[in-house]
Amino acid sequence: MPEPLRIETSRPPGAPILRSRRPDPCAVVVFGANGDLAHRKLLPSLYSLYQEGELPEGVRIIGIGRSGKGGDAFPDEYRRSIEEHGREKPLDDEAWRSFAGRLAYLEGDVKESEVYRELRGILSLPETRESTHGNALFYMATPPDLFPNVLEGLLAAGLLHRNKDSAREPWDRIVVEKPFGTDLHSARELNRQIAHAIDERQVFRIDHYLGKEAVQNLLVFRFGNSIFEPLWNRRYIDHVEITSSESVGIEGRGRFYETVGALRDMIQSHVLQLLMLCAMDPPVSFESEEIRDQRARTLRALRPIPAEAVARHVVRGQYRGYQEEPSVAPGSTTETYVALRVLIDNWRWQGVPFYLRTGKRLRSRETFVAIHFREVPLCLFGRDDLCQRLEPNLLLARIQPDPGMTLRFVSKAPGDELSIANVTMRMDWNETFQTSLHDAYERLLLDCMRDDPTLFWRSDAVENSWAFLEPILEAWGSDASIPLSIYEPGSEGPEAAREMLSREGKRWTELG
Ligand code: BG6
DSSP states (O other): OOOOOEOOOOOOOOOOOOOOOOOOOEEEEEEEETHHHHHIIIIHHHHHHHHHOOTTTTEEEEEOOOSSHHHHHHHEEEEHHHHHHSSSSSHHHHHHHHHHHTTTEEEOOOTHHHHHHHHHHHHHHHHHHHHHTTTTEEESSSSSSGGGHHHHHHHTOOOOOOOOOOOOSSSSEEESSOHHHOSHHHHHHHHHHHHHHHHHGGEEOGGGGGSSHHHHHHHHEEEEEEEEEEGGOOOOEEEEEEEEEEESOOOOHHHHHHOOOOOOIIIIIIIHHHHHHHOOOOOOSSSSHHHHHHHHHHHBOOOOOOOGGGGHEEEEETTTTTGSSTTOOOOOOOSSSEEEEOBBOOOOTTTOEEEEEEESSBOOEEEEEEEEEEESSSOOOOOOOHHHOOOOEEEEEESSSOOOEEEEEEOOSSSSSSEEEEEEEEEEHHHHHHHOOOOOHHHHHHHHHHTOOTTTTOOOHHHHHHHHHHOOOOOHHHHHSSSSEOOOOOSSSOOOHHHHHHHHTOOOOOOO
Protein backbone atom coordinates (compact mmCIF):
# COMPACT_ATOMS: atom_id res chain seq x y z
CA MET A 1 0.00 0.00 0.00
CA PRO A 2 1.43 3.44 -0.93
CA GLU A 3 2.37 5.89 1.84
CA PRO A 4 -0.75 7.56 3.24
CA LEU A 5 -1.39 11.11 2.10
CA ARG A 6 -1.49 13.66 4.88
CA ILE A 7 -4.02 16.41 4.96
CA GLU A 8 -3.23 19.77 6.42
CA THR A 9 -5.40 20.59 9.35
CA SER A 10 -5.53 23.74 11.35
CA ARG A 11 -7.33 24.69 14.46
CA PRO A 12 -9.72 27.55 13.85
CA PRO A 13 -9.02 30.52 16.11
CA GLY A 14 -11.58 31.72 18.60
CA ALA A 15 -13.47 30.50 21.59
CA PRO A 16 -15.46 27.25 21.65
CA ILE A 17 -19.01 27.69 20.39
CA LEU A 18 -20.56 25.94 23.35
CA ARG A 19 -18.89 26.95 26.58
CA SER A 20 -19.62 24.53 29.39
CA ARG A 21 -21.18 25.72 32.58
CA ARG A 22 -18.93 25.94 35.67
CA PRO A 23 -19.43 22.97 37.96
CA ASP A 24 -21.46 23.69 41.09
CA PRO A 25 -19.77 23.72 44.50
CA CYS A 26 -20.21 20.31 46.07
CA ALA A 27 -18.86 17.45 48.12
CA VAL A 28 -17.77 14.42 46.11
CA VAL A 29 -18.27 11.28 48.16
CA VAL A 30 -16.55 8.22 46.74
CA PHE A 31 -17.82 4.84 47.95
CA GLY A 32 -15.25 2.15 47.20
CA ALA A 33 -12.43 4.65 47.75
CA ASN A 34 -9.94 1.91 48.25
CA GLY A 35 -10.74 0.12 45.03
CA ASP A 36 -8.98 -0.02 41.72
CA LEU A 37 -11.21 2.52 40.00
CA ALA A 38 -10.75 5.14 42.71
CA HIS A 39 -6.98 4.71 42.67
CA ARG A 40 -6.42 4.46 38.92
CA LYS A 41 -9.06 6.86 37.62
CA LEU A 42 -11.17 8.87 40.05
CA LEU A 43 -8.55 10.37 42.34
CA PRO A 44 -6.02 11.06 39.56
CA SER A 45 -8.80 12.73 37.52
CA LEU A 46 -10.01 14.81 40.46
CA TYR A 47 -6.43 15.85 41.15
CA SER A 48 -5.81 16.93 37.53
CA LEU A 49 -9.03 18.92 37.50
CA TYR A 50 -8.17 20.54 40.80
CA GLN A 51 -4.71 21.46 39.66
CA GLU A 52 -6.04 23.07 36.50
CA GLY A 53 -8.58 25.07 38.48
CA GLU A 54 -11.52 23.23 36.93
CA LEU A 55 -13.10 22.00 40.15
CA PRO A 56 -15.48 24.23 42.06
CA GLU A 57 -13.67 26.34 44.59
CA GLY A 58 -15.01 24.86 47.78
CA VAL A 59 -14.89 21.24 46.67
CA ARG A 60 -14.55 18.56 49.35
CA ILE A 61 -13.68 14.97 48.50
CA ILE A 62 -14.59 12.26 50.94
CA GLY A 63 -13.37 8.73 50.33
CA ILE A 64 -15.15 5.85 52.00
CA GLY A 65 -13.57 2.44 51.98
CA ARG A 66 -12.44 -0.54 53.95
CA SER A 67 -8.71 -0.20 54.06
CA GLY A 68 -7.87 -2.46 56.97
CA LYS A 69 -4.72 -0.36 57.32
CA GLY A 70 -6.23 2.46 59.32
CA GLY A 71 -7.58 5.65 57.77
CA ASP A 72 -4.12 7.23 57.98
CA ALA A 73 -2.94 5.06 55.10
CA PHE A 74 -5.31 6.74 52.62
CA PRO A 75 -3.40 9.98 51.86
CA ASP A 76 -0.09 8.23 51.13
CA GLU A 77 -1.76 5.60 49.02
CA TYR A 78 -3.62 8.22 47.02
CA ARG A 79 -0.49 10.21 46.47
CA ARG A 80 1.26 7.12 45.11
CA SER A 81 -1.68 6.35 42.82
CA ILE A 82 -1.82 9.89 41.50
CA GLU A 83 1.92 9.81 40.91
CA GLU A 84 1.53 6.60 38.97
CA HIS A 85 -1.70 7.19 37.03
CA GLY A 86 -2.07 10.97 36.96
CA ARG A 87 -1.22 13.25 34.04
CA GLU A 88 1.28 15.40 35.92
CA LYS A 89 4.72 13.88 36.34
CA PRO A 90 6.42 14.43 38.75
CA LEU A 91 3.79 15.53 41.20
CA ASP A 92 4.07 19.10 42.41
CA ASP A 93 4.41 19.02 46.22
CA GLU A 94 2.57 22.24 46.82
CA ALA A 95 -0.32 21.34 44.55
CA TRP A 96 -0.59 17.95 46.22
CA ARG A 97 -0.63 19.49 49.70
CA SER A 98 -3.37 21.88 48.69
CA PHE A 99 -5.39 19.06 47.11
CA ALA A 100 -4.82 16.81 50.13
CA GLY A 101 -6.33 19.57 52.28
CA ARG A 102 -9.60 18.97 50.42
CA LEU A 103 -9.62 15.24 51.15
CA ALA A 104 -11.21 13.40 54.02
CA TYR A 105 -11.39 9.66 54.61
CA LEU A 106 -13.85 7.44 56.30
CA GLU A 107 -12.99 3.89 57.03
CA GLY A 108 -16.00 1.66 57.23
CA ASP A 109 -18.30 -0.95 55.83
CA VAL A 110 -20.99 0.36 53.48
CA LYS A 111 -23.34 -2.28 54.86
CA GLU A 112 -23.19 -0.69 58.33
CA SER A 113 -25.14 2.39 59.33
CA GLU A 114 -22.20 3.78 61.31
CA VAL A 115 -20.36 4.99 58.24
CA TYR A 116 -23.38 6.98 57.04
CA ARG A 117 -23.74 8.61 60.46
CA GLU A 118 -20.12 9.70 60.29
CA LEU A 119 -20.59 10.93 56.75
CA ARG A 120 -23.59 12.96 57.79
CA GLY A 121 -21.44 14.45 60.55
CA ILE A 122 -18.84 15.63 58.02
CA LEU A 123 -21.36 16.88 55.47
CA SER A 124 -23.32 18.87 58.00
CA LEU A 125 -20.36 20.72 59.51
CA PRO A 126 -20.96 24.44 59.01
CA GLU A 127 -17.65 24.86 57.17
CA THR A 128 -18.50 21.99 54.81
CA ARG A 129 -21.98 23.34 54.12
CA GLU A 130 -20.60 26.76 53.48
CA SER A 131 -18.08 25.59 50.90
CA THR A 132 -20.27 22.94 49.21
CA HIS A 133 -23.61 24.82 49.47
CA GLY A 134 -24.95 21.51 50.86
CA ASN A 135 -24.60 19.83 47.43
CA ALA A 136 -23.41 16.23 47.36
CA LEU A 137 -22.33 13.93 44.56
CA PHE A 138 -22.34 10.31 45.72
CA TYR A 139 -20.12 8.16 43.53
CA MET A 140 -20.75 4.42 43.70
CA ALA A 141 -17.41 2.88 42.83
CA THR A 142 -18.03 -0.24 44.90
CA PRO A 143 -18.64 -3.71 43.45
CA PRO A 144 -22.14 -3.57 41.90
CA ASP A 145 -23.73 -5.92 44.44
CA LEU A 146 -23.18 -3.19 47.05
CA PHE A 147 -25.03 -0.43 45.15
CA PRO A 148 -28.35 -1.21 46.89
CA ASN A 149 -26.63 -1.11 50.29
CA VAL A 150 -25.19 2.32 49.58
CA LEU A 151 -28.56 3.60 48.38
CA GLU A 152 -30.32 2.28 51.47
CA GLY A 153 -27.62 3.60 53.79
CA LEU A 154 -27.81 7.09 52.31
CA LEU A 155 -31.59 7.11 52.46
CA ALA A 156 -31.75 5.87 56.03
CA ALA A 157 -29.26 8.53 57.13
CA GLY A 158 -31.35 11.21 55.46
CA LEU A 159 -28.55 12.05 53.05
CA LEU A 160 -30.46 11.57 49.82
CA HIS A 161 -33.31 13.83 48.85
CA ARG A 162 -35.51 13.72 45.82
CA ASN A 163 -34.94 16.88 43.77
CA LYS A 164 -37.43 17.26 40.95
CA ASP A 165 -35.37 20.15 39.75
CA SER A 166 -31.98 18.50 39.79
CA ALA A 167 -30.13 21.80 39.46
CA ARG A 168 -31.75 23.54 42.42
CA GLU A 169 -29.46 23.81 45.44
CA PRO A 170 -28.90 22.03 47.66
CA TRP A 171 -28.85 19.04 45.33
CA ASP A 172 -27.96 15.36 45.71
CA ARG A 173 -26.83 13.33 42.72
CA ILE A 174 -25.59 9.79 42.41
CA VAL A 175 -23.09 8.37 39.98
CA VAL A 176 -23.44 4.68 39.24
CA GLU A 177 -20.51 2.79 37.78
CA LYS A 178 -20.86 -0.01 35.31
CA PRO A 179 -21.83 -2.79 35.12
CA PHE A 180 -25.38 -1.56 35.59
CA GLY A 181 -26.93 -4.94 36.39
CA THR A 182 -25.96 -8.29 34.98
CA ASP A 183 -29.13 -8.95 33.00
CA LEU A 184 -32.48 -7.35 32.26
CA HIS A 185 -34.00 -8.40 35.55
CA SER A 186 -31.19 -7.04 37.75
CA ALA A 187 -30.96 -3.79 35.74
CA ARG A 188 -34.70 -3.25 36.15
CA GLU A 189 -34.46 -3.99 39.84
CA LEU A 190 -31.63 -1.51 40.30
CA ASN A 191 -33.54 1.12 38.31
CA ARG A 192 -36.57 0.44 40.51
CA GLN A 193 -34.57 0.92 43.70
CA ILE A 194 -33.05 4.13 42.38
CA ALA A 195 -36.41 5.49 41.21
CA HIS A 196 -37.81 4.74 44.65
CA ALA A 197 -35.14 6.96 46.22
CA ILE A 198 -34.56 9.83 43.79
CA ASP A 199 -35.55 11.33 40.48
CA GLU A 200 -34.07 9.99 37.22
CA ARG A 201 -32.45 13.38 36.56
CA GLN A 202 -30.34 12.93 39.69
CA VAL A 203 -28.78 9.73 38.35
CA PHE A 204 -25.58 9.63 36.30
CA ARG A 205 -24.91 6.12 34.94
CA ILE A 206 -21.32 6.18 33.79
CA ASP A 207 -19.93 4.71 30.62
CA HIS A 208 -16.42 6.05 30.39
CA TYR A 209 -16.31 5.60 26.60
CA LEU A 210 -18.69 8.52 26.31
CA GLY A 211 -16.12 10.66 28.10
CA LYS A 212 -13.55 10.02 25.36
CA GLU A 213 -13.17 13.01 23.06
CA ALA A 214 -12.93 10.87 19.96
CA VAL A 215 -16.22 9.18 20.83
CA GLN A 216 -17.93 12.54 21.23
CA ASN A 217 -16.42 13.51 17.91
CA LEU A 218 -18.62 10.92 16.19
CA LEU A 219 -21.55 13.27 16.69
CA VAL A 220 -19.70 16.43 15.72
CA PHE A 221 -18.27 14.75 12.65
CA ARG A 222 -21.65 13.44 11.54
CA PHE A 223 -23.73 16.50 12.26
CA GLY A 224 -21.14 19.24 11.74
CA ASN A 225 -20.32 18.29 8.16
CA SER A 226 -22.84 18.39 5.38
CA ILE A 227 -21.00 16.01 3.08
CA PHE A 228 -21.19 12.80 5.08
CA GLU A 229 -24.67 12.70 6.57
CA PRO A 230 -26.46 12.41 3.19
CA LEU A 231 -24.43 9.22 2.60
CA TRP A 232 -25.03 7.86 6.07
CA ASN A 233 -27.62 5.23 5.20
CA ARG A 234 -28.38 1.96 3.44
CA ARG A 235 -28.10 3.46 -0.03
CA TYR A 236 -24.39 4.20 0.31
CA ILE A 237 -23.13 2.14 3.23
CA ASP A 238 -22.51 -1.55 2.75
CA HIS A 239 -21.71 -2.46 6.33
CA VAL A 240 -20.34 -1.01 9.55
CA GLU A 241 -17.70 -2.55 11.76
CA ILE A 242 -17.11 -1.62 15.38
CA THR A 243 -14.01 -3.02 17.02
CA SER A 244 -12.76 -2.63 20.54
CA SER A 245 -9.78 -4.92 20.95
CA GLU A 246 -7.41 -5.11 23.87
CA SER A 247 -3.98 -6.64 24.08
CA VAL A 248 -4.15 -7.06 27.86
CA GLY A 249 -5.82 -9.99 29.56
CA ILE A 250 -8.00 -9.77 32.63
CA GLU A 251 -5.18 -8.28 34.73
CA GLY A 252 -5.81 -10.10 37.96
CA ARG A 253 -9.54 -9.34 37.93
CA GLY A 254 -10.49 -13.01 37.59
CA ARG A 255 -13.15 -12.99 40.28
CA PHE A 256 -14.95 -10.03 38.72
CA TYR A 257 -14.47 -11.18 35.16
CA GLU A 258 -15.89 -14.63 35.84
CA THR A 259 -19.19 -12.98 36.74
CA VAL A 260 -19.34 -10.80 33.62
CA GLY A 261 -17.46 -11.92 30.49
CA ALA A 262 -16.95 -9.82 27.38
CA LEU A 263 -20.60 -9.51 26.39
CA ARG A 264 -21.57 -7.86 29.67
CA ASP A 265 -18.27 -6.09 30.27
CA MET A 266 -17.76 -4.44 26.88
CA ILE A 267 -20.63 -5.03 24.44
CA GLN A 268 -23.53 -4.09 26.73
CA SER A 269 -21.87 -0.80 27.56
CA HIS A 270 -19.06 0.65 25.46
CA VAL A 271 -19.65 -1.07 22.14
CA LEU A 272 -23.41 -0.46 22.12
CA GLN A 273 -22.74 3.20 22.92
CA LEU A 274 -20.47 3.43 19.88
CA LEU A 275 -23.17 1.78 17.81
CA MET A 276 -25.80 4.23 19.03
CA LEU A 277 -23.67 7.28 18.22
CA CYS A 278 -22.84 5.95 14.82
CA ALA A 279 -26.36 4.84 13.87
CA MET A 280 -28.69 7.34 15.58
CA ASP A 281 -30.81 9.80 13.64
CA PRO A 282 -30.03 13.51 13.95
CA PRO A 283 -31.48 15.00 17.12
CA VAL A 284 -33.63 18.11 16.74
CA SER A 285 -31.14 20.00 18.91
CA PHE A 286 -28.00 19.37 20.96
CA GLU A 287 -30.04 19.34 24.19
CA SER A 288 -29.11 16.37 26.35
CA GLU A 289 -32.55 14.72 26.32
CA GLU A 290 -32.81 15.05 22.55
CA ILE A 291 -29.52 13.25 22.10
CA ARG A 292 -30.40 10.63 24.70
CA ASP A 293 -33.77 10.07 23.03
CA GLN A 294 -32.15 9.38 19.69
CA ARG A 295 -29.60 7.04 21.20
CA ALA A 296 -32.34 5.11 23.00
CA ARG A 297 -34.47 4.87 19.83
CA THR A 298 -31.57 3.23 18.03
CA LEU A 299 -31.37 0.54 20.68
CA ARG A 300 -35.09 -0.06 20.41
CA ALA A 301 -34.67 -0.66 16.69
CA LEU A 302 -32.08 -3.43 17.10
CA ARG A 303 -33.45 -6.63 15.62
CA PRO A 304 -33.54 -9.28 18.36
CA ILE A 305 -31.29 -12.27 17.80
CA PRO A 306 -33.50 -15.23 18.67
CA ALA A 307 -32.00 -18.20 20.55
CA GLU A 308 -31.93 -20.38 17.42
CA ALA A 309 -29.87 -17.74 15.54
CA VAL A 310 -27.29 -17.18 18.28
CA ALA A 311 -24.88 -19.85 17.04
CA ARG A 312 -24.92 -18.26 13.57
CA HIS A 313 -24.76 -14.57 14.41
CA VAL A 314 -22.75 -14.50 17.61
CA VAL A 315 -19.28 -15.92 18.21
CA ARG A 316 -17.90 -16.36 21.68
CA GLY A 317 -14.26 -17.06 22.31
CA GLN A 318 -11.76 -17.49 25.10
CA TYR A 319 -8.03 -16.91 24.95
CA ARG A 320 -5.82 -19.88 25.55
CA GLY A 321 -4.53 -19.67 29.10
CA TYR A 322 -7.56 -17.85 30.51
CA GLN A 323 -8.45 -20.82 32.67
CA GLU A 324 -5.07 -20.68 34.38
CA GLU A 325 -5.57 -17.05 35.44
CA PRO A 326 -5.96 -16.51 39.23
CA SER A 327 -9.55 -16.93 40.50
CA VAL A 328 -10.76 -18.46 37.24
CA ALA A 329 -12.44 -21.82 37.52
CA PRO A 330 -10.91 -24.66 35.48
CA GLY A 331 -13.39 -25.47 32.72
CA SER A 332 -14.81 -21.93 32.83
CA THR A 333 -16.90 -21.01 29.80
CA THR A 334 -16.65 -17.25 30.42
CA GLU A 335 -16.06 -15.54 27.09
CA THR A 336 -13.13 -13.15 26.68
CA TYR A 337 -14.10 -12.42 23.07
CA VAL A 338 -17.41 -11.75 21.35
CA ALA A 339 -18.27 -10.95 17.78
CA LEU A 340 -21.82 -10.36 16.64
CA ARG A 341 -23.79 -9.41 13.60
CA VAL A 342 -26.52 -6.93 14.33
CA LEU A 343 -29.28 -5.46 12.18
CA ILE A 344 -31.18 -2.26 12.83
CA ASP A 345 -34.81 -2.26 11.81
CA ASN A 346 -35.45 1.26 10.61
CA TRP A 347 -35.57 3.02 7.27
CA ARG A 348 -32.02 4.30 7.46
CA TRP A 349 -30.31 0.99 8.17
CA GLN A 350 -32.58 -1.76 6.88
CA GLY A 351 -30.39 -4.62 5.63
CA VAL A 352 -27.04 -3.04 6.59
CA PRO A 353 -25.12 -5.40 8.89
CA PHE A 354 -23.27 -3.95 11.85
CA TYR A 355 -20.44 -6.24 12.91
CA LEU A 356 -19.30 -5.74 16.49
CA ARG A 357 -16.31 -7.37 18.14
CA THR A 358 -14.36 -7.07 21.33
CA GLY A 359 -11.80 -9.23 23.00
CA LYS A 360 -8.92 -9.46 25.39
CA ARG A 361 -5.39 -10.67 24.64
CA LEU A 362 -5.72 -9.82 20.96
CA ARG A 363 -2.95 -8.61 18.68
CA SER A 364 -3.38 -4.93 19.49
CA ARG A 365 -5.25 -2.36 21.53
CA GLU A 366 -7.51 -0.59 19.07
CA THR A 367 -10.97 0.90 19.10
CA PHE A 368 -12.50 2.15 15.88
CA VAL A 369 -15.70 2.45 13.90
CA ALA A 370 -15.26 1.55 10.24
CA ILE A 371 -17.86 2.71 7.76
CA HIS A 372 -17.54 0.59 4.64
CA PHE A 373 -19.20 2.26 1.66
CA ARG A 374 -20.69 0.39 -1.26
CA GLU A 375 -18.67 -0.49 -4.33
CA VAL A 376 -18.93 1.74 -7.38
CA PRO A 377 -21.92 0.58 -9.43
CA LEU A 378 -19.84 0.01 -12.55
CA CYS A 379 -16.12 -0.10 -13.13
CA LEU A 380 -15.36 2.09 -16.13
CA PHE A 381 -11.69 1.31 -16.53
CA GLY A 382 -12.26 -1.64 -18.82
CA ARG A 383 -9.39 -3.74 -17.51
CA ASP A 384 -9.99 -6.50 -15.04
CA ASP A 385 -6.75 -5.92 -13.15
CA LEU A 386 -7.63 -2.26 -12.59
CA CYS A 387 -11.20 -2.98 -11.59
CA GLN A 388 -10.10 -5.52 -9.06
CA ARG A 389 -7.84 -2.98 -7.46
CA LEU A 390 -10.72 -0.61 -6.73
CA GLU A 391 -11.41 -0.83 -3.05
CA PRO A 392 -14.68 0.61 -1.75
CA ASN A 393 -14.38 3.86 0.20
CA LEU A 394 -13.75 3.48 3.88
CA LEU A 395 -14.17 6.01 6.63
CA LEU A 396 -12.49 5.11 9.86
CA ALA A 397 -13.27 6.88 13.11
CA ARG A 398 -10.26 5.99 15.23
CA ILE A 399 -11.03 6.20 18.92
CA GLN A 400 -7.77 4.88 20.38
CA PRO A 401 -4.83 4.61 20.70
CA ASP A 402 -4.25 7.36 18.08
CA PRO A 403 -7.58 9.17 17.78
CA GLY A 404 -8.60 10.78 14.52
CA MET A 405 -10.27 10.09 11.18
CA THR A 406 -9.07 8.23 8.12
CA LEU A 407 -10.68 8.29 4.69
CA ARG A 408 -9.74 5.83 1.98
CA PHE A 409 -10.41 6.59 -1.65
CA VAL A 410 -9.16 5.68 -5.09
CA SER A 411 -6.71 7.86 -6.98
CA LYS A 412 -4.92 7.76 -10.27
CA ALA A 413 -1.32 6.73 -9.76
CA PRO A 414 1.24 8.75 -11.74
CA GLY A 415 2.40 7.44 -15.10
CA ASP A 416 1.45 7.34 -18.77
CA GLU A 417 -0.45 4.14 -18.39
CA LEU A 418 -3.72 4.25 -16.53
CA SER A 419 -2.98 2.93 -13.12
CA ILE A 420 -4.92 3.35 -9.92
CA ALA A 421 -4.09 3.25 -6.23
CA ASN A 422 -6.05 3.14 -3.02
CA VAL A 423 -4.90 6.00 -0.84
CA THR A 424 -5.80 7.26 2.60
CA MET A 425 -6.08 10.71 4.14
CA ARG A 426 -5.46 10.77 7.80
CA MET A 427 -6.28 13.32 10.43
CA ASP A 428 -4.55 12.90 13.78
CA TRP A 429 -6.29 14.48 16.69
CA ASN A 430 -3.25 15.18 18.84
CA GLU A 431 -1.25 16.63 15.99
CA THR A 432 -4.10 18.78 14.70
CA PHE A 433 -5.04 20.27 18.02
CA GLN A 434 -1.54 20.15 19.52
CA THR A 435 -2.80 18.75 22.75
CA SER A 436 -2.96 15.48 24.57
CA LEU A 437 -6.36 14.23 25.53
CA HIS A 438 -7.65 14.32 29.08
CA ASP A 439 -8.84 11.20 30.80
CA ALA A 440 -12.47 10.39 30.05
CA TYR A 441 -13.29 10.50 33.76
CA GLU A 442 -12.28 14.14 34.02
CA ARG A 443 -14.96 15.23 31.60
CA LEU A 444 -17.58 12.94 33.11
CA LEU A 445 -16.92 14.06 36.68
CA LEU A 446 -17.30 17.68 35.65
CA ASP A 447 -20.53 16.89 33.80
CA CYS A 448 -22.00 15.35 36.95
CA MET A 449 -21.12 18.50 38.88
CA ARG A 450 -22.67 20.77 36.27
CA ASP A 451 -25.78 18.64 35.82
CA ASP A 452 -25.23 17.68 32.21
CA PRO A 453 -26.46 14.10 31.64
CA THR A 454 -25.82 13.97 27.87
CA LEU A 455 -22.93 11.55 28.15
CA PHE A 456 -24.64 9.15 30.55
CA TRP A 457 -26.97 6.18 30.21
CA ARG A 458 -30.64 6.78 30.84
CA SER A 459 -32.75 4.11 32.57
CA ASP A 460 -34.78 3.14 29.48
CA ALA A 461 -31.70 2.76 27.28
CA VAL A 462 -29.91 0.61 29.81
CA GLU A 463 -32.92 -1.71 29.99
CA ASN A 464 -33.19 -1.84 26.20
CA SER A 465 -29.56 -2.85 25.94
CA TRP A 466 -30.11 -5.75 28.31
CA ALA A 467 -33.35 -6.73 26.57
CA PHE A 468 -31.38 -7.04 23.34
CA LEU A 469 -28.62 -9.16 24.91
CA GLU A 470 -30.88 -11.34 27.04
CA PRO A 471 -31.61 -14.04 24.38
CA ILE A 472 -27.88 -14.39 23.72
CA LEU A 473 -27.11 -14.86 27.40
CA GLU A 474 -29.95 -17.34 27.72
CA ALA A 475 -28.88 -19.34 24.68
CA TRP A 476 -25.31 -19.54 25.97
CA GLY A 477 -26.58 -20.65 29.36
CA SER A 478 -28.95 -23.32 28.08
CA ASP A 479 -27.58 -24.62 24.80
CA ALA A 480 -24.38 -26.57 25.34
CA SER A 481 -23.99 -27.11 21.60
CA ILE A 482 -23.06 -23.44 21.05
CA PRO A 483 -19.27 -23.57 20.81
CA LEU A 484 -16.76 -21.56 22.80
CA SER A 485 -13.85 -20.99 20.41
CA ILE A 486 -10.38 -20.95 21.91
CA TYR A 487 -8.01 -18.44 20.31
CA GLU A 488 -4.30 -17.81 20.67
CA PRO A 489 -3.16 -14.80 22.72
CA GLY A 490 -1.81 -12.14 20.38
CA SER A 491 -3.99 -13.30 17.49
CA GLU A 492 -6.94 -11.69 15.69
CA GLY A 493 -9.39 -13.80 17.69
CA PRO A 494 -11.24 -17.00 16.86
CA GLU A 495 -11.42 -18.39 13.37
CA ALA A 496 -15.21 -18.64 13.79
CA ALA A 497 -15.44 -14.82 13.80
CA ARG A 498 -13.58 -14.66 10.50
CA GLU A 499 -15.92 -17.29 9.08
CA MET A 500 -19.02 -15.42 10.24
CA LEU A 501 -18.06 -12.50 8.00
CA SER A 502 -16.64 -14.48 5.12
CA ARG A 503 -20.01 -16.27 4.78
CA GLU A 504 -21.32 -12.84 3.79
CA GLY A 505 -18.36 -11.95 1.60
CA LYS A 506 -16.83 -9.53 4.14
CA ARG A 507 -13.76 -9.45 6.33
CA TRP A 508 -12.74 -7.72 9.51
CA THR A 509 -10.24 -4.89 9.36
CA GLU A 510 -6.87 -6.37 10.19
CA LEU A 511 -5.65 -5.56 13.70
CA GLY A 512 -2.31 -4.06 14.59
C1 BG6 B 1 -13.80 -1.33 31.29
C2 BG6 B 1 -13.83 -2.82 31.30
O1 BG6 B 1 -15.09 -0.81 31.37
O2 BG6 B 1 -13.20 -0.88 30.08
C3 BG6 B 1 -12.42 -3.39 31.15
O3 BG6 B 1 -14.39 -3.28 32.52
C4 BG6 B 1 -11.75 -2.82 29.93
O4 BG6 B 1 -12.45 -4.81 31.08
C5 BG6 B 1 -11.86 -1.30 29.91
O5 BG6 B 1 -10.39 -3.22 29.95
C6 BG6 B 1 -11.35 -0.73 28.60
O6 BG6 B 1 -11.28 0.66 28.69
P1 BG6 B 1 -10.28 1.49 27.80
O7 BG6 B 1 -10.64 2.91 28.08
O8 BG6 B 1 -8.91 1.12 28.21
O9 BG6 B 1 -10.55 1.07 26.38
